[in-house]
Amino acid sequence: MMMLxxxxxxxxxxxxxxxxxxxxxxxxxxxxxxxxxxEMAERIQHHRDSRPAHWRTEERWxxxxxxxxxHNDPCEAILLECITTLVTNILFASGNPDExxxxxxxxxxxxxNAEIDALxxxxxxxxxxxVLVTNEVGMGIVPENRLARHFRDIAGRVNQKLAQAADDVWxxxxxxxxxxx
Amino acid sequence: MMMLxxxxxxxxxxxxxxxxxxxxxxxxxxxxxxxxxxEMAERIQHHRDSRPAHWRTEERWxxxxxxxxxHNDPCEAILLECITTLVTNILFASGNPDExxxxxxxxxxxxxNAEIDALxxxxxxxxxxxVLVTNEVGMGIVPENRLARHFRDIAGRVNQKLAQAADDVWxxxxxxxxxxx
Amino acid sequence: MMMLxxxxxxxxxxxxxxxxxxxxxxxxxxxxxxxxxxEMAERIQHHRDSRPAHWRTEERWxxxxxxxxxHNDPCEAILLECITTLVTNILFASGNPDExxxxxxxxxxxxxNAEIDALxxxxxxxxxxxVLVTNEVGMGIVPENRLARHFRDIAGRVNQKLAQAADDVWxxxxxxxxxxx
Numbered sequence: 202m203m204m205l206x207x208x209x210x211x212x213x214x215x216x217x218x219x220x221x222x223x224x225x226x227x228x229x230x231x232x233x234x235x236x237x238x239x240e241m242a243e244r245i246q247h248h249r250d251s252r253p254a255h256w257r258t259e260e261r262w263x264x265x266x267x268x269x270x271x272h273n274d275p276c277e278a279i280l281l282e283c284i285t286t287l288v289t290n291i292l293f294a295s296g297n298p299d300e301x302x303x304x305x306x307x308x309x310x311x312x313x314n315a316e317i318d319a320l321x322x323x324x325x326x327x328x329x330x331x332v333l334v335t336n337e338v339g340m341g342i343v344p345e346n347r348l349a350r351h352f353r354d355i356a357g358r359v360n361q362k363l364a365q366a367a368d369d370v371w372x373x374x375x376x377x378x379x380x381x382x
Numbered sequence: 383m384m385m386l387x388x389x390x391x392x393x394x395x396x397x398x399x400x401x402x403x404x405x406x407x408x409x410x411x412x413x414x415x416x417x418x419x420x421e422m423a424e425r426i427q428h429h430r431d432s433r434p435a436h437w438r439t440e441e442r443w444x445x446x447x448x449x450x451x452x453h454n455d456p457c458e459a460i461l462l463e464c465i466t467t468l469v470t471n472i473l474f475a476s477g478n479p480d481e482x483x484x485x486x487x488x489x490x491x492x493x494x495n496a497e498i499d500a501l502x503x504x505x506x507x508x509x510x511x512x513v514l515v516t517n518e519v520g521m522g523i524v525p526e527n528r529l530a531r532h533f534r535d536i537a538g539r540v541n542q543k544l545a546q547a548a549d550d551v552w553x554x555x556x557x558x559x560x561x562x563x
Numbered sequence: 564m565m566m567l568x569x570x571x572x573x574x575x576x577x578x579x580x581x582x583x584x585x586x587x588x589x590x591x592x593x594x595x596x597x598x599x600x601x602e603m604a605e606r607i608q609h610h611r612d613s614r615p616a617h618w619r620t621e622e623r624w625x626x627x628x629x630x631x632x633x634h635n636d637p638c639e640a641i642l643l644e645c646i647t648t649l650v651t652n653i654l655f656a657s658g659n660p661d662e663x664x665x666x667x668x669x670x671x672x673x674x675x676n677a678e679i680d681a682l683x684x685x686x687x688x689x690x691x692x693x694v695l696v697t698n699e700v701g702m703g704i705v706p707e708n709r710l711a712r713h714f715r716d717i718a719g720r721v722n723q724k725l726a727q728a729a730d731d732v733w734x735x736x737x738x739x740x741x742x743x744x
Contacts, residue, residue, distance in 0.1 A: 205737070207736065208521075209518060209519075209520030209521035209538065210520035210524070210534055210538055211520055211535045211536075211537070211542070240528075337520075337521045337571060337702075337737075338521070338522060338523050338571075339521070339522075339570075339574055340522060340571035340572075340702035340703065341521065341522020341701075341703020341706075342522070342700050342706045342714065342715055343572070343700075344522075345708075346526075347602075349523045352523070353523055354573045356573070357571065357572055357573020357574055357575075358573050360573075360574075360737040360738070361575045361578075362738075363737070364737035370736075370737060370739055372741075374518070374545075375386070375516075375518075375541040375542055375545035376541070376542035376543075376545050376546055377545055377563050379562050381739045381741050382739050389702075390699060390700075390701030390719065391701035391715055392701055392715065392717075392719020392720050392723070393719055394719075519702070519704050519705075520702070520703075521571065521699075522702060522704060525704045533704065534704055555569065555699070555726075555732075555743055556723055556726035556732060556734075557722070557723035558726055558743045558744050560734075
């Protein structure tokens with residue numbers, strides 16, 4: 202069982218994802234965020250504080266298929282948050298941050314796709330229910346900088362790929378989950 | 383009866399909100415906008431021109447609970463537009479505009495929440511039907527400036543709070559109201 | 564039969580629009596994009612490569628009513644992509660690109676509306692089914708530059724106009740078409 206929860210920033214995606222797993226007494230929370238600065242650390246802490254205390258957290262920013270495996274406990278649900286951060290991680294791990302204007306986004310997207318394809322295969326083979334949280338980033342004005350434009354293209358295509366593979370898809374708006382698949 | 387209408391810029395939120403009150407012969411329109419410049423004045427005038435002539439307008443940019451009271455006329459519906467502007471008003475009333483980079487957004491959000499909590503309590507105690515209009519601002523790329531990032535976080539959480547309290551919630555897309563609660 | 568497909572960037576709008584016409588053996592694809600730079604050329608090529616080979620393409624960046632006529636073949640469906648580009652085309656054809664800060668957006672919007680009104684009338688008079696693809700651009704933070712602000716206002720109002728005239732409207736999120744009208 203693979204579920205995708207999408208929505209804008211601060212739309213209540215996390216809470217909705219948690220509510221989908223409320224009947225599970227054990228949840229493995231996979232956090233994909235890497236801490237780059239104080240603002241990020243604060244956001245992560247804020248999220249951590251709002252999670253149920255009995256959850257266990259795995260911090261894993263890449264190679265998710267190593268942790269979502271056929272050997273997982275089917276009684277322990279998995280919540281992975283979030284896909285958009287995972288995409289960012291891959292871009293910055295492979296591209297040189299000092300030469301963003303020379304990044305080859307086609308090559309980077311192939312790396313992202315390899316990770317996402319492996320993740321989808323892992324979710325399908327894993328006996329645990331898996332909820333993936335992602336972000337809607339394409340409903341604003343075309344961004345002025347090239348990285349942001351390419352990022353939203355890649356993130357958008359990744360969301361399509363995941364939604365196609367998922368059993369259920371939810372769009373969260375103002376905290377309300379709208380089931381769209 | 384508390385209703386929330388959300389949607390992007392120029393999505394037709396106002397018109398949809400008005401349509402929800404079409405059976406009321408008397409409507410009190412609460413405008414939260416403050417005029418800071420000519421562009422804003424033009425936008426306000428544009429909105430004003432498109433409202434039915436028989437509505438009365440109250441301009442109130444803060445302390446909404448003073449105007450939405452248990453003593454209101456149950457036959458006069460209330461339309462408040464818009465929450466996002468109200469949030470902006472509070473931020474700029476409490477924070478020094480010349481020192482935005484040093485704003486304490488946690489403290490500011492507490493002030494916003496105090497206003498929103500009072501507003502929700504007022505809507506619940508008020509015998510008139512109240513329609514609140516707000517904006518979706520979190521479905522684009524992460525903004526580059528800190529104020530915008532914090533603003534969309536606060537606005538997003540406010541929308542969640544209001545949607546949870548509301549009896550009905552509508553997402554407006556291209557002028558079409560989609561009832562999501 | 565006039566259908567509108569809206570959604571964010573890379574939300575899968577094109578694919579959904581194509582799926583709506585899957586039963587038609589002949590499709591006229593009207594591409595409104597003009598090539599201004601290499602990035603744009605690459606995006607157009609990417610779209611072109613993903614279209615069925617048996618479709619015929621018309622490149623037409625304005626005056627769409629010349630090509631969508633009462634004399635069209637009712638067995639050949641029309642897919643027009645996209646409205647947002649059409650709006651951009653009109654703005655830049657009428658406004659001087661070197662003096663954007665002095666553009667009269669009210670006058671420009673009148674020109675946009677004339678084109679859109681003619682397009683709607685043409686769709687209604689045309690015996691072929693017509694699918695129009697547009698973009699949601701108003702769900703992010705208020706853009707900092709004036710052109711972007713006015714553009715999203717105009718694009719938003721155009722979307723409302725088209726959705727009101729359309730028989731069916733779809734919002735595409737992560738590749739999933741949600742029928743909203």
